[in-house]
Amino acid sequence: MDMGLSLKGRVAIVTGGAGGIGSATCRLLTERGAKVVVADLDGERAAALAADLPDALAVKVDLASEAEIENLFSKTLDAYGRLDILDNNAALLGADVVQADHDIANMTTELWDRTFAVNTRGTMLCCRNALKIMEKQGSGAIINTASNLALQGHVIQAAYSASKAAVLQMTRSIAASHGKRGIRCNSVLPGLTGTKAALADLPPRLRQIVEEETLTPYVGDPMDIAETVAFLASDAARSITGQMIVVDGGTSVHVPGFARFTEMIAGG
Ligand SMILES: NC(=O)c1ccc[n+]([C@@H]2O[C@H](COP(=O)([O-])OP(=O)(O)OC[C@H]3O[C@@H](n4cnc5c(N)ncnc54)[C@H](O)[C@@H]3O)[C@@H](O)[C@H]2O)c1
Structure with a gap:
């Protein structure tokens, strides 16, 4: 039995495939042998990336639209006849959205609904479409992108973190309902x-806080996420399902006050 990292002959959809983490993932999945569908709201950037990969297809899709999601899956089947990997990576992340997403007391219903429409409902619809194909094949791997913000309370991004926490539970539901059918x-x-998107608007003081609270000497890079996705998609991960793999340099595992304790100890 081949339990390696090879994805030779597999067909993958990467939503948000034209973005920072998405494009790194499309490239790595391609390197490992997969045919990739770059699915993104930004059709031009998706097309430019697909043109740069050996056997890739670009599909413009708005994950807030059920009809456009259905079109994405039928175009994938038309082009490649199967689907082995779904990487649900897209999320509503524009600077306007992030800046407006505060605590629940100040939440607009419109922002909450928009966030859930893409991050949670869009992810669910992609999973549903993929499961119909994967059930017939008796195999498949789905990777849902959440965030370490889905694990802890914070003073920012209340809608975003709740939408991602729902994705974690959806992951466990699918693992439970479809594990016996060969789908992880x-x-x-x-x-x-x-990524550019994540760092462009980040004030230097905020970046410094994240660096201080990260246990590794560096803040993660899109390839760190791409490597994890490619591993989870491969047969090397055949016994891993329903899990949450946190790729944050340990930012979310330490005791509160870690950075201040470290400073205190270093300072004698
Ligand atoms: N970069 C980070 O620091 C970070 C941290 C935690 C979680 N994440 C998650 O990683 C994933 C990728 O983030 P990124 O940093 O690469 O962001 P990014 O903005 O670079 O990429 C997101 C992509 O999703 C696309 N997209 C947005 N709305 C869409 C929609 N309605 N339909 C289809 N596509 C849409 C965008 O066009 C973009 O190409 C997201 O799910 C994000 O929540 C990122």
């Missing part, structure tokens, strides 16, 4: 990851 489903939870 796991979540990847990035911490701050050095």
